[in-house]
Amino acid sequence: MEAGDGGAAATSAVGLCLLPSELLLEIVARLALPEILRLRAVSRALESLVSGDFGRILHDGGSWIFLFKKRPPRDAVLRGFNDLAGRWFRFPVAGVLAPAVPPGEDLYFLAADGDFFVFACNGRRELVAVNLRTGAAHKIPACPLGPRGTSSWRRPGLKLLAGPSGSDRFRFVFAELQQDRPVLYEYNSETGAWRSSEAVEPPGSQERAALAVLPRTDAAALLSISHHGNESTVVAAGRDGVQGPPVVYRPRFMGPGASEAAETADRLRVYGDGHMAILRSATIASEETTQQQHRVRVRRLVGVEVWGMSGDGGEWEMLSRAPEEVVGMVGRPYCVMMGCLEERGKVVRVVVMSNYKGLWDLVWLCFDSAKGEWAAVPVPDYGTKGLNMAGIAVTSSLGLLPSTVTTSTAGRSSGRSF
Template sequence: MLHGFNDRSGRWFHIPVAGILLPAVHPGEDLYFLTASGDFFLFASNSRRELIAVNLAANAVKKIPASPLGPRGTSSWRRSGLKLIAGPPGSDRFRFVFAEMYENRPVLFAYCSETDTWRSAVAAEDDVGVTRSGENNIIFLSVIHRRRESVIISAAGPESERPIVFRPRFDGGVEGLAVGLIAGDAADRLHVYGDGKMAVVRSDGEVGSMRVRAFVIICIELWGVSLDGNGWDFICRVPKKLIERIKKPYGVMMGCLEERDGVVRVVLLSNYEGLWDLIWLSYDVDGRHWKWVPLPDDRTEGLNMAGIAFSSAFRLRSFGS
């Protein structure tokens, strides 16, 4: 079952996908939700290490052949390092791209559903000196995030023959750095990456009920890759008054980030003692304004969450709510 939230209507909707997936998924197989675009949703299977694309508009499912790197387990995929690009509305075409280090070189891998083939391109060192961050056709994919340095591939669309690699450094403090997940005593800081931006979620740890370690958000910062691609530039912080409205105790947290049409959206999914919580924030780049989107309760207690993603062009009217 897909649980979705529409920020314009302020409503949850549910889409049963088990019937669509049935021809492509073996009984008992665990699926991990990777990403979405338009009416397309991409899943990774755990034991068989396959990629499975679902077209909700056409009620169809498609297995994607293994990439040049071979079959990959669910733990090999990083949301900030991949992107699904749906074709024009009504089309059954899509492209899927991801970035990875291969033979110690950053490589862009791209799949085209129309030809059912993969191609790859080694990212070249930047010789222009500008990232072109914010342009609609530019794709940013994360390759590696170390304690002080990131490796990011920039490409002019999924068909780019010449992707560029940038290595921005982050000097905003490295104590307790976590990439993508906070759990237990591991860290008090979460970095969420996407589209050349980075949300830094800083938390304070405390001991909750039954000696369970809990965290509480104390600050959220937004950073962006600098124009020359050599560093991360600080953009802004979420106002303290807004932090007070959204902070709740949590044990583990993950997130996703998207920039589209001048708006940066950040969703944080957390769990505390079996209870799930979602925080949805958006930042208007031109207006320099943060907005919190309250989400009504969706009765998610005890559910096994298998991933989160944005889909800005999803046609909700086709499937009800």
């Protein structure tokens, strides 16, 4: 805009504000967040208009689902759905990845936290961290276990722990069993090096004493390693400022509903942050595929339960079962299902992705354990038919920077979460 165009801009702003509020809000909803941010400085009327949901995104962030489509690195784009806005956004990362990822590399999206995204390179078997604030890519050297392909990374057993926004530091941690011993592997961007630590038993665990207290998720990252029969293995890794070695917990199914929860038939267990969602399905049909000439079961989700670890970390305890009306909102037919889970601020968020005849469907369920309330967040489609997905994650701790985000013209949803 030229220096002498201030009057014209003011006149345009006034004319825009004369439009019906519903139409004006729909126009604003199609803008990128940087443009929305600039709109707030144009006039008080526009500032008031966008101070609702969009202002909450800019200040509170909300929760996000991220999808990464398998495509050449030069075209790499993350798609993020925000529950406060009820719509999808595009996060172009190709330019940031270019210096660190060669053309033709097979990328897989692993995690998001704060200012950072982490990708795994299947060809070179290395990790790359992308900083949204600085626009820089950071290569992570091979871990003590050696180069790892994308299939080696188990999402419930890893965590990206970003420092405060603007600090340009992060930790990437994962836990695995080595010769039946739980070991935590941690990369620190400040030192540029890995370290490994064998997890120790919690204090007083043998006597089941009160000292064996499960840490809160804001003090420790709870990493799920293995699940065999009635017993699981979970490692607690301290977050920034929390000292001490990693601690191993072995919760078991022991209380009411334990025997049924331990069953695996027609059940999918989704783990994360010391919690577990048990998704029960029922077979509704059997169909023959056209390509591989074999029959597949078509199923429907019929029940969802959320379980958490007891105060001493020794048991799985059922927190709640989703009401029928909530399950009915998401019970679409599927042949393949996968999911991820995050717990933050006493809210458990379960994101489930299912496929039926080449069409992917996203289900987002929230359980507020403090209020005892369930909700289903409607997620509009984003051209998922034939989607060759290369990673999914859910986070409530994104360091949102408007300059890194462009908007999608895909459908909006009026859904809200807690």
